[in-house]
Amino acid sequence: MRRQTWLDEFALELAAREVARADIAGIVVEASGHLDETAAAPLEAFGAPAAYAELVADALGAQRVPPRVGEVRVAARGLHKRYRRHTVLDDVDLELHVGEAVLLMGRNGRGKSTLLRILAGLAKPDGGSVELHGSVGYAPQDGGLIDQLRPAEHFVLFGRARGLDRKAAIQQGRRLAEQLGWDALAAPVAGELSGGTRQKLNVVLAALGEPDVLLLDEPYQGLDLDSVQRFWELLWEWRDAGRCALVATHAHDAIERADAVLEL
Amino acid sequence: MAEIDQRPAWLRGVLDLCLLALLKDGEAYGYELARRLEDLGFGQVAGGSLYPALLRREKLGHLRAEWRAGEGGPGRKYYVLTETGRDALEREVVAWNAFAASVAAALGGVPA
Numbered sequence: 001m002r003r004q005t006w007l008d009e010f011a012l013e014l015a016a017r018e019v020a021r022a023d024i025a026g027i028v029v030e031a032s033g034h035l036d037e038t039a040a041a042p043l044e045a046f047g048a049p050a051a052y053a054e055l056v057a058d059a060l061g062a063q064r065v066p067p068r069v070g071e072v073r074v075a076a077r078g079l080h081k082r083y084r085r086h087t088v089l090d091d092v093d094l095e096l097h098v099g100e101a102v103l104l105m106g107r108n109g110r111g112k113s114t115l116l117r118i119l120a121g122l123a124k125p126d127g128g129s130v131e132l133h134g135s136v137g138y139a140p141q142d143g144g145l146i147d148q149l150r151p152a153e154h155f156v157l158f159g160r161a162r163g164l165d166r167k168a169a170i171q172q173g174r175r176l177a178e179q180l181g182w183d184a185l186a187a188p189v190a191g192e193l194s195g196g197t198r199q200k201l202n203v204v205l206a207a208l209g210e211p212d213v214l215l216l217d218e219p220y221q222g223l224d225l226d227s228v229q230r231f232w233e234l235l236w237e238w239r240d241a242g243r244c245a246l247v248a249t250h251a252h253d254a255i256e257r258a259d260a261v262l263e264l
Numbered sequence: 265m266a267e268i269d270q271r272p273a274w275l276r277g278v279l280d281l282c283l284l285a286l287l288k289d290g291e292a293y294g295y296e297l298a299r300r301l302e303d304l305g306f307g308q309v310a311g312g313s314l315y316p317a318l319l320r321r322e323k324l325g326h327l328r329a330e331w332r333a334g335e336g337g338p339g340r341k342y343y344v345l346t347e348t349g350r351d352a353l354e355r356e357v358v359a360w361n362a363f364a365a366s367v368a369a370a371l372g373g374v375p376a
Binding site for chain 1: 311
C-alpha cells in the first residue's frame with residue numbers, strides 16, 4: 001500500500017472511531033514522520049490502517065470515564081400497540097436511567113416512532129404500562145414546527161410551556177443551536193429551512209427547559225457529518241449532567257456512540 | 265525449527281514503563297525512543313506498538329507532548345515526563361522489580 005493511501009485510510013479509520021479531529025491531525029503527522037525516518041513500509045511499521053486506528057483509539061480511551069448510570073427515569077413494561085390488524089409493538093420492555101443515552105434501532109415500520117410517541121404520552125398503548133419520573137422533551141421525525149414562525153419565535157412559544165420567560169427561552173435556544181453549529185437567530189422562518197436545519201430546530205425545542213428525558217425521533221436525518229458529531233457531543237453533555245435520552249435512528253454509526261442499544 | 269523472536273511479546277507488558285524510564289532524563293520524540301530501545305537490545309520496536317503506548321501515557325497525564333518545528337517537515341512531537349509520570353515511574357519500577365524477581369526465582373533451577 002502506498003504511503004499516502006495508508007495515511008489517508010488511517011485518518012479515516014481514526015475518524016470512524018470517534019477520535020477528536022484535533023487529535024487525528026497530530027497522530028497522523030507523527031506516523032508520517034516515523035515513516036520518513038525509518039523508510040519502512042507503512043504496513044510493516046504499523047500494520048493495517050484499521051487495526052492501528054483501533055490500537056490508537058484504545059490508547060486514547062484510557063481516560064474515558066464510563067457514564068454513571070443512576071435511577072430509573074422511564075420504565076415501560078410489556079407494551080403492545082396495534083393499528084387495525086397490524087401489530088406494531090409486541091411486548092416491548094424498556095428502561096432508561098439517569099446518565100444514559102440509549103439508541104432505539106430497527107428498520108422502518110418496526111414501531112420506533114410509535115414507541116417514542118407512547119413514551120411522550122402522545123399515543124396510548126393497547127397494553128402494558130409506562131412509568132415516567134421527570135419531565136420529557138420530544139422531537140418528532142418531521143412536523144412539529146410552525147412554518148410561518150422564525151426559530152426564535154419557536155423558542156419563546158415552546159419555552160413558555162416549559163416555564164421559561166421570553167428572554168430565557170431565546171437565550172437557551174440560541175445556546176443549544178450554537179452547540180449544533182447553527183446560528184438560530186439569523187435563520188429565516190421554519191418553512192424556509194432545509195431538512196437538516198429543521199431537525200436541529202426540533203432537537204433544540206425538545207431540549208428547551210432541560211427536561212429530564214429527551215426523546216428524539218430520527219434527529220439526524222439530513223445532518224452533515226460535522227453536525228452529527230456535534231449532536232452527539234450535546235447528548236453526551238446532556239447525559240453526563242444527569243439527564244437521559246432515547247434516540248431512534250436506523251443509522252448504524254450511532255451504535256458506538258450510545259451507551260446502550262434497544263433493537264425493535 | 266526456526267527461532268521465534270519473543271521479544272516483541274515480552275516487551276508488550278513493559279513498553280510503557282521503559283518509555284517513562286527513557287524519558288526520565290529528558291524529552292525525546294517517538295522514533296528516537298524506538299532507536300534507543302533497539303540499541304538496548306529489545307529488537308525492532310514497531311511504530312504500531314510505540315505510539316499507542318506513548319499516547320496512553322499522555323492521556324493518563326504521565327507524559328506531556330510538545331510540538332517542535334522540524335527541518336522542512338511539519339513538526340515533531342516531543343514527549344516530556346510530567347511530575348505525575350515521575351511518581352508513576354517510581355511506583356511501577358518497584359512493582360516490576362518484584363515481578364522480575366519472581367520470574368528469576370521460577371527460572372532459577374533451569375540451566376541457562
